[in-house]
Amino acid sequence: MSEELNRLKEISGFFRRMNTKVKLLTLITKAKEEYDRYDYKSGIETLEEAFKIDPQNPTVLRGLGCMKQFSGDYDTAIEFYRKALEFSEAQEVEYTLIGMAYYLQDKLDEAVENFNLAIDKNDNYTQAYEGRNQAMLENHVKILDLQESLKKYF
Template sequence: MNRLIIFFLFSISIVGCKNKTYNEEQDKIIDGDFYKNNDAADLNKNGIDLSKSGDLKKGRESFLKALEIEPNNPTTLSNLGLNYYLTEDYDNAIKYYKESYKTSDSTYHIAAVNLGLTYYYNEEFDKGIEITNYVINNAQHDEVLSSAYVHRALNFLGNNRCDDAQADLNYIIKNFKRENNVEYHINDLKKRIKNCVQHRL
């Protein structure tokens, strides 16, 4: 797997929170070298550090400066999307995730996974299911796939499709239980699915 510098959101447990923040148990950074220009890479890293520390405005400024140097870098575009997501500006988050995915010729699946989660929070569940289906059908790496299944299950729950969410949870348990932070998501989905079924009764 190409290891990329990203601020990769696996978060699913913050529905209803007004101030989303970086959480070590939920969010993940993967280090690597996807940059042609060292200054752009440094600015992206600075944006990650600032965003993780809670200074989202300065983090955003750093990502924008990185994009001035490498305007079509999918990693920075995705990180900028996440930065907007954390401020609950879902329209801009969606815009930058889509741009990241487009510039990568639909191969930067991390942006699509985060896009699926953002659609969930924006209550665009059908779009969330569509994009996570695409990732599930095209990605190969378990880390990305496990997150895509989690985010698709959330969107199924948003559409009150409890049985489909349960099927995704069963698949996650069978195939991805050893992936980082998956146990957290398994427990969270179990609670959400139980509430979904009770709500339907």
């Protein structure tokens, strides 16, 4: 009898875990739809619910970072991306997102540094190369502008 009871408990536990995963995936899907509609406030609320279910899920953490970034809260976005790094198997994505957040704040050296970290993780990740190249180009243009403005004084 206890063997049957143990088996029923195992089955019950399995269904509870599956139910939790379904809830998590449903929330992530809902947040993605809200993101696609530019409804970042609702997306953040939805992902906060998902975060309560699985605070170590890199997709949830990355999503919260993206929502915060597009809401203009770059520092919090970077915090979420860095937290996602702890649990992610595709760290080049997080490093690229961190680089982009720095790029959008015109912190080009930090952007390049993180794009390089992404490339170190996966040297086939084209988004990191594109981000790095854009940040380096912006940096170069700023240097040229600075040199041009300094010519006025010398």
